[in-house]
Amino acid sequence: MEDFPNEIFYEIFEYLDLYDIYKGFYNLNTRFRDLAIHTNVLTKINPSIMSNSNFKDYYQNIVKPNQKQINFLRLINPFAINIIFPSPRTILNFNSLETLILDNLHNKKFDEFFDHFMHLPNLHSLNISLTEGIKSLYILFCQIFRLPKLKYCKIEYYSENNEEPLYIDLNYNCSSIEHLIINGPFPFNTFNNLLCCLPKLKHLSMNSIVGSQMISEIQELSPIELKYFKHISLKIDYIHFGKFEKIFKDFFHRVQTLHLTIIGDKSSLDAKQYQELITSYMPYLRIFDINHEYSIGKNDLTYHDIINQFNSSFWIENKWFFTHQHRRTLGPHTGIFYSTAPYRRKYFTYYLTLNNEVCSHIQENVNSVKHLHIVSQGIQNNVLNYFPNVNQLSIRYISKKQNESTIASLQRIVPLKQLTTLFIKYTDLPVEYLIKLLYFAPNVHTLNLIELPSSVTDLKLIKENETSKCVSNMNKIENLTIRRWITFYEIPFILHFFPKLKYLKTQILTHETRKIIRLLLSETRNRIRNLLKTTP
Known part of the structure; x- marks a missing residue:
């Protein structure tokens, strides 16, 4: 290996994470240390999950000596942010920074950083996810919008009061942003003013536009022409479509791609009003992609009567086609209406009914779907679709009675061996079902649960189960998120059942913190001791 030219190693480094390069080569000898330090990979810092001590070592030897040349920086843990930026001003040492991604950032830290962001001369891409509720969306x-060279911005937050998100009284604070993604509740009555602040906007995505019960009025700014605005994706929650018409007319003239997800508004399922808006105000529209969920009153037209209006010549000539599903057992008065191919949808929600009535609708191509979300009170054998390329699966509302046959039915919907990420979005999960599911999905590395099964404290019984032994030995889960509180008595199950675990995100009781930390440290020492015993 010593005889290989440097160019060979530079090519190898292109396929490795920077931390792997550091751990594998930095301490071999002077030559490899120089290779690791001077590789072009050092301009991009995107560390994987690691311990606090490992990250400090990585920071001292790799990040700190090269901070002036780093142009891409992604940090996913609060302790990593504190190590690299012991004070907010130290971010100015990264004067070549172009892209900054900070996950799980505390609001106070964000406020402290911001004045210094202004002085990063090349910062054009910012991706921030905040860990606490936002008190002032205006601020x-x-x-x-004050960042002078920002082109791309993705911001993720939640409001402290989701029912009444705070207003943003924006004036003409013209921003240079071209691509904006907002993941968090955004008040509809400020949407007009937001668009007025983005004259260079090309792409906008918002995952929750909501109404508000607050009485105070906000002065609406006069619309501006968005000359470059071509792509928009919106999720609209319980807002009458009539309120949105003015936005369409004032700002969407040059839009070419429109993705709409609409919850709980019957008026938003009127084919004639869409046809009029598109014909009169959106002459460049090429892609019309809608996903609409609503239950209509039984005295109204049936759901089928309403959605059949989308079968007219206007929609056919534009090659915009649609299909639908009925939700649960509410029959023809409720449904999810959505666009079909040619759109390459990567996320798909599949509603499975308990009754045997199967509504005739267009069979669609689902080969592009990567993340499947199954919503059902029971998965039966009469499923209509198979999703061959899914690697992320979310399951919600599985009935306990269905657990015996659910996995066999799931295998008729998705290739379980292909899964890498699994979300189980319901409570009262039987431990036997979790074990069997992971047995048939051995390549899952990320698991997200609402809560642990209640019987996990009976670890002795679980260890005696042959399937459990097999799953404990072979599963590859490294990332585990449990949304609800866990107790000290549930930790042994986690340590036993997920031996490759690197990252655990959950909530624990304050008075159990010390006990849990002692147990984790003790288990770590035992694993190291056993490793040394088995090493030849």
Whole structure:
């Protein structure tokens, strides 16, 4: 290996994570240390999950000596942010920074950083996810709009009061942003003013536009022409479509791609009003992609009567086609209406009914789907679709009575061996079902649960189960998220059942913190001791 030219190693480094390069080559000898330090990979810092001590070592030897040349920086843990930026001003040492991604950032830390973001001369891409509820969306967006060279911005937050998100009284704070993604509740009555602040906007995605019960009025700014605005994706929650018409007319003239997800508004399922808006105000529209969920009153037209209006010549000539599903057992008065191919949808929600009535609708191509979300009170054998390329699966509302046959039915919907990420979005999960599911999905590395099964404290019984032994030995789960509280008595199950675990995100009781930490440290020492015993 010593005889290989440097160019060979530089090519190898292109396929490795920077931390792997550091751990594998840095301490071999002087030559490899120089190779690791001077590789072009050092311009991009995107560390994987690691311990606090390992990250400090990585920071001292790799990040700190090269901070002036780093142009891409992604940090996913709060302790990593504190190590690299012991004070907010130290971010100015990264004067070549172009892209900054900070996950799980505390609001106070964000406020402290922001004045210094202004002085990073090349920062054009910012991706921030905040860990705490936002008190003032006005301050948040005004800060972002002050960044003079920002082209791309993705912001993730939640409001402290989701029922009444705070207003953003924006004036003409013209931003340079071209691509904006907002993942968090955004008040509809400020949407007009937001668009007025983005004259260079090309792409906008918002995952929750909501109404508000607050009485105070906000002065609406006069619309501006968005000359470059071509792509928009919106999720609209319980807002009458009539309120949105003016936005369409004032701002969407040059839009070419429109993705709409609409919850709980019957008026948004009127084919004639869409046809009029598109014909009169959106002459460049090429892609019309809608996903609409609503239950209509039984005295109204049936759900089928309403959606059949989308079968007219206008929609056919534009090659915009649609299909639908009925949700649960509510029959023809409820449904999910959505666009079909040619759109390459990567996320798909599949509603499975308990009754045997199967509504005739267009069979669609689902080969592009990577993340499947199954919503059902029971998965039966009469499933209509198979999703061959899914690697992420979310399951919600599985009935306990269905657990015996659910896995066999799941295998008729998705290739379980292909899964790498699994979300189980319901409570009262039997431990036997979790074990069997992971047995048939051995390549899952990320698991997200609402809560642990209640019987996990009976670890002795679980260890005696042959399937459990097999799953414990072979599963590859490294990332585990449990949304609800866990107790000290559930930790042994986690340590036993997920031996390759690197990252655990959950909530624990304050008075159990010390006990849990002692148990984790003790288990770590035991594993190291056993490793040394088995090493030849």
